[in-house]
Amino acid sequence: MANxxxxxxxxxxxxxxxxxxxxxxxAVQEKSGFVPNVFLVLAHRPDEFRAFFAYHDALMDKAGGITKAEREMIVVATSNANQCQYCVVAHGAILRIRAKDPLVADQIAINYRKADITPRQKAMLDFAMKVSARAHEVDDADMETLKSHGFTDEDAWDIAAIAAFFGMSNRMANVTNMRPNDEFYTLGREAPSS
Structure with missing residues (x-):
């Protein structure tokens, strides 16, 4: 319903x-073939647009112990918990593409504990969900759980920062009533050919 x-x-x-x-x-339009609505909606406030995307890029495009697909898993799981339709749909599409898996985003959005992901990824999402909903309860035991799955302190920071940043993003998307682009719904739905 483009209108x-x-x-x-x-x-x-x-x-x-x-x-x-x-x-x-x-440049985004050139690369993706359309302009994701988040860019247009946030452009309402240019200074905040710049700050938002600078922090987004610093979190989501960096190298580290968490893959780009895993970063998207964090966004999808926490955005679903925050009932952010835009981020679940848009980042679900990016997750499907980055993971080369047409099913994983829906599984994570609905119930990541039953998704076809590794125990390490489930531990990552458990921590992200705690940060998203109950950051005041994060303690040393949570950090030890992450370490037992091979995550470093820097990885824990990244997981927390992504969950926290998208908590803000989810709230702004909900307040603005940001509508997901129709294009997102079909991206990455085809199983990759072997």
Whole structure:
């Protein structure tokens, strides 16, 4: 339903945006074939757009002990707990593509404990969910559990930061009534050919 609004707040035209933001949005459009609505909705506030995407990129595009697919698993699981339709749909699509698995995103969104993922990934998501809902209860035992699955302190920081950042993102997506692009629903649904 492309004619429904993508936000309850004003959405600027790309041509009216500061050059750096317009360039970023057009680069995303070139790469993906469409403009994810999050870019247009958050462009309502250019300074916050820049800060949001700088932190997003620092968390989601870095090298480390957590793969890019695992980072997306964190987003999908915690966004579902926060009832963020936009992030579950959009990051579910990215997860399907990064994991090369058409089923994993739906499994994680519905109940990651029953998803076809490793015990290490379940421990990662247990920790992320605790950070998302009950960060005040995180203790040394949680850190030891992560270490027993091969995660470092830096990995624990990354898991926590992703869960925390997307908690904020989920809340803004819900308040703005951000609508997922129709394109996200079908991305990565085909099983990769062997």
């Amino acid at each position: 429904l609004p993508i936000s309850r707040f004003p959405v600027p035209e790309i041509a009216d945006l500061p050059a750096d933001i317009a360039e970023r949005i057009l």
